[in-house]
Amino acid sequence: MKRYPHPTADQFTLTAVLHALSDPVRLNYVQCLANLGCEQPCGAIATPVAKSTMSHHLRVLREAGIIRIRTEGTQSLTSLRWEELEARFPGVMSAVLKAVDSTDAVGKK
Amino acid sequence: MKRYPHPTADQFTLTAVLHALSDPVRLNYVQCLANLGCEQPCGAIATPVAKSTMSHHLRVLREAGIIRIRTEGTQSLTSLRWEELEARFPGVMSAVLKAVDSTDAVGKK
DNA sequence: CCGATTGTTCGACAATCATAAAACAATATT
DNA sequence: AATATTGTTTTATGATTGTCGAACAATCGG
Numbered sequence: 001m002k003r004y005p006h007p008t009a010d011q012f013t014l015t016a017v018l019h020a021l022s023d024p025v026r027l028n029y030v031q032c033l034a035n036l037g038c039e040q041p042c043g044a045i046a047t048p049v050a051k052s053t054m055s056h057h058l059r060v061l062r063e064a065g066i067i068r069i070r071t072e073g074t075q076s077l078t079s080l081r082w083e084e085l086e087a088r089f090p091g092v093m094s095a096v097l098k099a100v101d102s103t104d105a106v107g108k109k
Numbered sequence: 110m111k112r113y114p115h116p117t118a119d120q121f122t123l124t125a126v127l128h129a130l131s132d133p134v135r136l137n138y139v140q141c142l143a144n145l146g147c148e149q150p151c152g153a154i155a156t157p158v159a160k161s162t163m164s165h166h167l168r169v170l171r172e173a174g175i176i177r178i179r180t181e182g183t184q185s186l187t188s189l190r191w192e193e194l195e196a197r198f199p200g201v202m203s204a205v206l207k208a209v210d211s212t213d214a215v216g217k218k
Numbered sequence: 219c220c221g222a223t224t225g226t227t228c229g230a231c232a233a234t235c236a237t238a239a240a241a242c243a244a245t246a247t248t
Numbered sequence: 249a250a251t252a253t254t255g256t257t258t259t260a261t262g263a264t265t266g267t268c269g270a271a272c273a274a275t276c277g278g
Contacts, residue, residue, distance in 0.1 A: 014208050019131035022124050023236080042255065050238050055256055057236085074245045074254045089212075091204030099123050099198040132266080152224065159268050164226055166266085183224045183275045 004062060004069050009084040012065040017089065020064035021096055025049055026057045030066060031100045033080050041075040066093075113171060113178050118193040121174040126198065129173035130205055134158055135166045139175060140209045142189050150184040175202075 021027050025047055032045045047054050058078065061067045066085065067078050085093045130136050134156055141154045156163050167187065170176045175194065176187045194202045 015131050018127050022128035022131050053237050089208040095200030095204045
């Protein structure tokens with residue numbers, strides 16, 4: 001069973017969060033995760049990149065505090081750290097995700 | 110008199126805005142600009158980097174649509190494109206700037 | 219006209235990043 | 249045990265990035 005280092009909420013930095021969300025592939029993944037609303041295996045969300053690349057992106061999101069990853073069997077389950085993010089940086093995630101919904105900012109980099 | 114290309118609001122992309130704000134030097138500049146509330150010459154806001162570096166950062170901010178730059182005499186006057194940004198991505202800028210105020214996310218990269 | 223002020227542009231450089239193939243690890247299934 | 253599933257790690261590569269100094273451009277003040 002793999003263990004991943006997750007930062008605590010007080011270790012989040014705004015610049016790391018913004019940087020993590022500034023990549024189209026990552027932003028799209030986060031948006032899907034938010035829309036689905038519950039824990040998802042990495043593979044459940046379609047992406048245009050190789051699995052090794054996706055593994056890298058998920059690490060960036062995890063290290064920024066945006067997602068939590070735990071393993072169950074062979075799969076890695078990812079979930080948004082919504083409450084912690086909203087508590088630390090109120091309104092940032094919700095505004096960003098609303099903006100994603102209302103624009104085509106994702107997909108074509 | 111120099112002319113700078115500025116994107117129109119419909120050309121803004123969320124990822125470019127987030128990327129532009131994800132650098133500590135740029136985020137700090139934007140925050141100062143917002144706090145001062147009015148047009149400022151580049152040099153009026155202290156930064157830890159060389160002027161050529163700052164010129165680069167201001168171009169990134171301009172191309173993302175975050176600031177407007179116009180020249181008057183020898184100085185370049187910068188201002189936030191607040192209304193346009195809020196209209197395009199409601200809540201994003203205001204949430205980010207509030208988060209900056211409430212954390213030490215800026216300065217130490 | 220001359221020098222000072224204020225930024226921009228142009229290399230150059232080191233660091234980071236997004237990407238993917240290949241090998242690996244861990245668990246599940248048959 | 250053998251194979252399939254799922255994702256990570258390693259290694260490599262090309263692109264982007266942040267940084268600076270030096271040269272340049274434009275204006276302002278004498």
